[in-house]
Amino acid sequence: xxxFGFALxxxxxxxxxxxxxxxxxxxxxxAFMPVGTxxxxxxxTPEDVRATxxxxxxxxxxxxxxxxxxxRVAKLGGLHPFMNWPGPILTDSGGFQVMSLAALRKxxxxxxxxxxxxxxxxxxxxxxxxxxxxxxxxxxxxxxxDECTPFPATEAEAAQSMRLSMRWxxxxxxxxxxxxxxGLFGIVQGSVYPAQREESAKSLTGIGFDGYAVGGLAVGExxxxxxxxxxxTEPFLPADRPRYLMGVGKPGDIVAAVTRGIDMFDCxxxxxxxxxxxxxxxxxxxxxxxxxxxxxxxxxxxxxRCPACRNYSRAYLHHLIRTEEILGPMLLTRHNLTYYxxxxxxxxxxxxxxxxxxxxxxxxxxxxxDATEADATTAPERPGV
Amino acid sequence: xxxFGFALxxxxxxxxxxxxxxxxxxxxxxAFMPVGTxxxxxxxTPEDVRATxxxxxxxxxxxxxxxxxxxRVAKLGGLHPFMNWPGPILTDSGGFQVMSLAALRKxxxxxxxxxxxxxxxxxxxxxxxxxxxxxxxxxxxxxxxDECTPFPATEAEAAQSMRLSMRWxxxxxxxxxxxxxxGLFGIVQGSVYPAQREESAKSLTGIGFDGYAVGGLAVGExxxxxxxxxxxTEPFLPADRPRYLMGVGKPGDIVAAVTRGIDMFDCxxxxxxxxxxxxxxxxxxxxxxxxxxxxxxxxxxxxxRCPACRNYSRAYLHHLIRTEEILGPMLLTRHNLTYYxxxxxxxxxxxxxxxxxxxxxxxxxxxxxDATEADATTAPERPGV
Numbered sequence: 001x002x003x004f005g006f007a008l009x010x011x012x013x014x015x016x017x018x019x020x021x022x023x024x025x026x027x028x029x030x031a032f033m034p035v036g037t038x039x040x041x042x043x044x045t046p047e048d049v050r051a052t053x054x055x056x057x058x059x060x061x062x063x064x065x066x067x068x069x070x071x072r073v074a075k076l077g078g079l080h081p082f083m084n085w086p087g088p089i090l091t092d093s094g095g096f097q098v099m100s101l102a103a104l105r106k107x108x109x110x111x112x113x114x115x116x117x118x119x120x121x122x123x124x125x126x127x128x129x130x131x132x133x134x135x136x137x138x139x140x141x142x143x144x145x146d147e148c149t150p151f152p153a154t155e156a157e158a159a160q161s162m163r164l165s166m167r168w169x170x171x172x173x174x175x176x177x178x179x180x181x182x183g184l185f186g187i188v189q190g191s192v193y194p195a196q197r198e199e200s201a202k203s204l205t206g207i208g209f210d211g212y213a214v215g216g217l218a219v220g221e222x223x224x225x226x227x228x229x230x231x232x233t234e235p236f237l238p239a240d241r242p243r244y245l246m247g248v249g250k251p252g253d254i255v256a257a258v259t260r261g262i263d264m265f266d267c268x269x270x271x272x273x274x275x276x277x278x279x280x281x282x283x284x285x286x287x288x289x290x291x292x293x294x295x296x297x298x299x300x301x302x303x304x305r306c307p308a309c310r311n312y313s314r315a316y317l318h319h320l321i322r323t324e325e326i327l328g329p330m331l332l333t334r335h336n337l338t339y340y341x342x343x344x345x346x347x348x349x350x351x352x353x354x355x356x357x358x359x360x361x362x363x364x365x366x367x368x369x370d371a372t373e374a375d376a377t378t379a380p381e382r383p384g385v
Numbered sequence: 386x387x388x389f390g391f392a393l394x395x396x397x398x399x400x401x402x403x404x405x406x407x408x409x410x411x412x413x414x415x416a417f418m419p420v421g422t423x424x425x426x427x428x429x430t431p432e433d434v435r436a437t438x439x440x441x442x443x444x445x446x447x448x449x450x451x452x453x454x455x456x457r458v459a460k461l462g463g464l465h466p467f468m469n470w471p472g473p474i475l476t477d478s479g480g481f482q483v484m485s486l487a488a489l490r491k492x493x494x495x496x497x498x499x500x501x502x503x504x505x506x507x508x509x510x511x512x513x514x515x516x517x518x519x520x521x522x523x524x525x526x527x528x529x530x531d532e533c534t535p536f537p538a539t540e541a542e543a544a545q546s547m548r549l550s551m552r553w554x555x556x557x558x559x560x561x562x563x564x565x566x567x568g569l570f571g572i573v574q575g576s577v578y579p580a581q582r583e584e585s586a587k588s589l590t591g592i593g594f595d596g597y598a599v600g601g602l603a604v605g606e607x608x609x610x611x612x613x614x615x616x617x618t619e620p621f622l623p624a625d626r627p628r629y630l631m632g633v634g635k636p637g638d639i640v641a642a643v644t645r646g647i648d649m650f651d652c653x654x655x656x657x658x659x660x661x662x663x664x665x666x667x668x669x670x671x672x673x674x675x676x677x678x679x680x681x682x683x684x685x686x687x688x689x690r691c692p693a694c695r696n697y698s699r700a701y702l703h704h705l706i707r708t709e710e711i712l713g714p715m716l717l718t719r720h721n722l723t724y725y726x727x728x729x730x731x732x733x734x735x736x737x738x739x740x741x742x743x744x745x746x747x748x749x750x751x752x753x754x755d756a757t758e759a760d761a762t763t764a765p766e767r768p769g770v
C-alpha cells in the first residue's frame with residue numbers, strides 16, 4: 001500500500017470534510033496551502049507558517065530547478081530539512097511557470113524547452129524530468145506535468161492542449177517512483193469547455209492518480225465561469241480522492257469552490273498581498289497604506305488571533321508600510337495567512353455541522369459590509385505570474 | 386527619588402559589571418542596545434529581539450519626529466505600545482542624524498534648522514524641542530541634545546563645537562521633566578583632544594546627569610584613537626553612573642571599550658549586516674553571498690544558539706540571499722543580534738570571574754583564526770549614516 005490516502009469524513013451538499021494522509025503528517029481538508037515558491041513562504045519563518053494553522057506548503061519546481069537546483073537540494077537532504085519544514089510539501093510540475101515566466105518557450109510532444117528568466121540559460125522540462133525533479137526535491141505530493149492552457153483558447157486549441165496534457169499525464173504516472181506516504185496528482189484541463197473537462201477528467205481517472213487537480217482556472221475567465229467549470233468537472237472526479245483547485249484564490253472563490261466539492265487550494269494572494277500593504281479582514285480587504293489608518297489605534301481585525309492584530313495598531317502597521325520596514329510585510333503576511341487558515345477552519349466546521357450554506361451566505365454578507373480598499377483581489381492570482 | 390539608577394556589581398581592572406534600573410525593567414551591563422531606528426529593529430519582531438537577550442533598544446528621534454511624528458506617537462500611547470516593546474527604550478537626541486542625513490542644516494546658538502531628507506519639509510531642533518520629543522516618545526533614557534563634532538576638526542573647531550554642546554547640555558537638563566524611573570544622559574564631546582574630553586566630562590558632571598555618554602567617536606578616527614579617547618575620558622566620569630559609548634561598534638571595539646570601563650553600546654552593525662549577507666561568527670565574519678557556502682550543509686556558527694544556526698544550513702542561507710528572500714535578512718539579523726548579546730553575556734561573565742584580560746586575549750586570537758570575508762566591519766557604523 002502507498003501510505004498516502006484520503007478519508008472523507010463528512011459531506012454537506014457537494015462540499016466535503018476530509019483528511020489527506022501523507023508520510024509526513026495529515027492535512028485536514030478543505031485546506032489552504034501557503035505558497036513557498038523558492039523554498040520559503042515569503043517573509044515568514046516556518047514556525048510562523050505553522051502557527052497560522054497551515055499543515056502543508058507548496059513549492060515551485062520551476063524556481064527551484066533554476067535556483068538552487070534540484071540536485072543540490074537533493075544533496076542537502078531534500079526540501080524538508082533545507083527549508084526547515086517537517087510537514088508535507090506539494091510541488092507543482094513547473095509547467096505553469098514555464099509558460100508565464102520563461103523566455104523562448106518551445107513546446108513539442110516531448111516537452112518544453114525554454115530560457116531561464118534569471119540568466120537566460122537553456123533548460124528543458126519533460127514529464128519525466130519534472131517528476132524526477134519533484135522526487136529530488138522530495139515532494140510529498142507530486143503534480144503531473146501539464147500545459148496550463150492559455151486563456152482564452154478556441155475549442156480546437158483547448159482540445160489539442162488538453163490532449164497533450166493527458167499524454168503527459170500518462171508519462172508522468174509512468175515516471176513517478178512509488179514510495180510509501182507519497183502521492184501523485186493528475187491535473188484536469190479543458191479550458192472553459194465542459195465536454196473537454198469531462199474528457200480530461202475521464203482520461204485521468206483512467207490512468208489513476210492519488211488526487212485530482214482542476215487546472216487552467218483563475219487565469220482570467222471570471223468567477224462565474226470558474227464555478228461552472230468546477231461544477232462541470234466535479235461529477236467525474238472519484239469521491240475517494242482529494243480534489244485540488246490550483247492557484248485559487250480570493251476568499252470568496254474559495255468559499256464557492258468548497259461549496260462545489262473542492263478540498264485543496266493554493267494561492268500567492270495572502271503572501272503577495274502581505275507585501276503590498278493589503279490585508280484580508282472579516283469585513284473585506286484593507287489597504288494599510290491608506291492615510292485613514294495613520295492614527296487608528298484599533299487592531300487590523302478585532303476578531304483575529306494573529307500577532308499583527310493582537311499586538312499592534314493599524315497606525316503602527318501603516319507606519320511600517322510608509323517607512324518600508326521589513327516588519328510590515330512580516331506582520332501583514334502573518335495576518336493574511338492566519339485569515340486564510342481561519343477561513344478554512346470555519347469552512348471545515350460548517351461542513352461538519354451541516355451549515356455550509358448558511359456560512360457561505362453570511363460570508364458574502366460580511367464581505368459587503370465594509371468598503372473594499374484593496375486592489376489585491378481584482379486580478380487573477382497564480383504563483384509566479 | 387528618581388527610580389532610575391545604576392548599581393556597580395563587580396569590577397575587573399577598569400571594566401565594570403553593573404545593572405541599570407529603569408521604570409520598565411533592568412539592564413545588565415555591559416549591555417548592547419539593538420537599533421530600532423523607526424520604532425522597529427529592522428527585520429525582527431520584538432519577540433525576536435527579546436529572544437536574543439536584548440533588554441533595551443534604541444530608537445532615533447530624528448527619524449521618528451519626521452515619521453510618524455512625536456505628537457502622533459504620544460497620542461498612540463508612546464513608543465512602547467506603538468512598537469510592542471514593553472522594556473526600556475533609549476532615544477538619541479536627533480543631533481547626530483540631522484548632521485548626517487538632513488539637508489540645508491543651519492546651526493545657531495539656539496539649535497539647528499534643517500530640511501527633511503524625506504520630503505524637504507523644514508524643521509527645527511533645539512535642546513528644548515529634542516527633550517520634549519523624547520518625552521512625547523516616552524523614552525526611558527533621554528539623551529541630551531548635542532552637536533556630534535564633525536571629524537576631522539581642528540582644535541579650535543572642536544572646542545567651539547564641544548562648548549556649544551555643553552551649553553545645550555545645560556539647557557537639556559533644564560528642559561527634562563523628571564519622572565520616576567526615567568533618566569537623562571549627557572554626552573561628552575571634544576573630538577580627539579584629551580584636554581577637551583576632560584573639560585567636557587567635567588562640564589557634564591557639574592550639571593549632573595543619570596548617565597554619561599561618550600560621543601563623537603566611531604566617526605573615522607580609528608580604533609587606536611577611540612581607545613585613547615575612552616581612556617582619557619573615563620577617569621572624569623563618576624563611577625556610580627552608567628557610561629555609554631555611542632555608535633560602537635565592531636565586536637573587537639566593544640571588547641576594547643568594556644575593558645576600558647564602558648557599560649552601554651549601540652550600533653547598526655549587527656542589523657545592517659544582517660541585511661547585507663554579513664554574519665558575525667565566533668571566528669570572524671562571513672559573507673553568505675559567497676559561492677563557497679552554496680553547498681555547505683553546516684551551520685553558520687556551530688556554537689550559536691540562534692534559530693538561523695540551529696535550524697538551517699549555510700547553503701540555505703546562501704540560497705535565501707541569492708534569491709533576495711526576506712527570510713534571509715530575518716535570519717541573519719536574528720543571528721547577528723544573538724552574537725552581539727552572547728558577546729555581552731560572555732563579557733559580563735568574564736568581569737564577574739575576574740578573567741576579562743584572558744577573555745579579551747582569547748577573543749582577539751579567535752578572530753584571527755579564520756579569514757574575514759565580510760566588509761561589514763571595515764567602515765565606521767553609526768545609526769542613520
